[in-house]
Amino acid sequence: MESSPLLLWFDLTGVFFFALSGNLLAARKDIDITGGLVLGLLAGLGGGIIRDVLLGVTPLALARPVYLIPPVVAAVAVYLIGPMVHRVSTLIVVFDAAGLGLFCTFGAARALDHGMPVASAIGLGVVTAVGGGLMRDVVANEMPAVFSGSNLYVVPAATGAGLAVAAVETGTWGPITATALAAFVVAFRLIAWWQQWRVPLQMRGWTVRDLEVLRRRERSVYGRPARGGDGDDAGEAPGPGGRR
Template identity: 40%
Template sequence: MTLNLTAAIDLKYLLYICDMIGVGVFAITGGLMAARKGMDIFGFMVLGIVTAIGGGTTRDLILGLPVFWIEDPNYLLVATIAGGAMFFLGHVFSSLTRTLLWLDAAGMALFAVAGAGWAIAKDAPLSIVLFMGVVTACGGGMIRDVLAREVPLVFQREIYAIAALAGAATYGLLVFYTNFGAWAMTAGGAVAFIIRGLAIHFDLSLPVYQTKDMRK
């Protein structure tokens, strides 16, 4: 019983760390998007916040959990500061055209395993674990892109949601069916980031539907 309790405490601690880092990273990507769109500092903060907490909020509402940033306002504080800071630091990243993609990949990987982990903590079945990983990883970025009048990244042939799904699946399968649960979160995050990173580096994408006019 003591071992199980200790493992549960360790899991929640790891989830908290992943959530907090992911919030900061995603808020930065929101701020960088605001920089690309030439927004004012309020726009930077708004895009930073929605990118950082959108997916996690959806996750908590579906799982019936207390909304994480209401329970712990530090999340909202980190998102606001990180997004707003890009108003002053965005020019540093402006010449790095792929910075947004790589930061987004890191945030996606962290949120994929965090979302899956919260579902595991609720004793959800594997299918829900996978769904929560994808929702947590992709939800905030989709809201960011819609507010910025961009086609969401997950709809642009990008290998993005699939990377999140692979990371969540790796985490979930290791927890459910192996004895490597202690390394499951690290392995899941690594798989998600590596797949997304390979897609960015080699410009890999999914095939898209083509109309007759596009085929000519």
């Protein structure tokens, strides 16, 4: 399965989407194109590298130089097209969700391909999906989406990884199934973000009002989406040179 063209193309697509989210986050924070490329590399390749190190194999990002192409293309695309983008925060979440859907399913499938048991494969699928985004957000001094507490992030990834493992184990894994599962995770994540679905807080004494106060203080890009044209996304067109 590792040498499958399907796995390669989906993996590269996931790298590209995550790299786009990293470069858009850099633009949102007025980081230059070099810093954007670094955030794109962390977001696009970080999760896969962590997964492969845990599997005890040479990371695909190091074994195949083709994995370096999507982050570079993403950096150039954001630099050239960025000035025409008016809702940067929304795009960051959308591209992040796309990478999440692709990585959780194919990360789990790759883990099974290396002989991991079902539970470990699901865990590695989640690590693949959230690892790069976590590194991107920490380096950019942004509250990581996995810790934001405002919406579901790990749950869609774990669901996608579990369904991918079930598909592989039942022999139904293939291009159509893989695409459908990735699309399901993307839709799950975006609906959860838009509707602000939450899991229970760590301490029962905390209230939703407390959470709202914390989120207003943090101004996380993964917070409540703007509605009606106002909020964080409104007027987000980058200025000269792609900055805002």
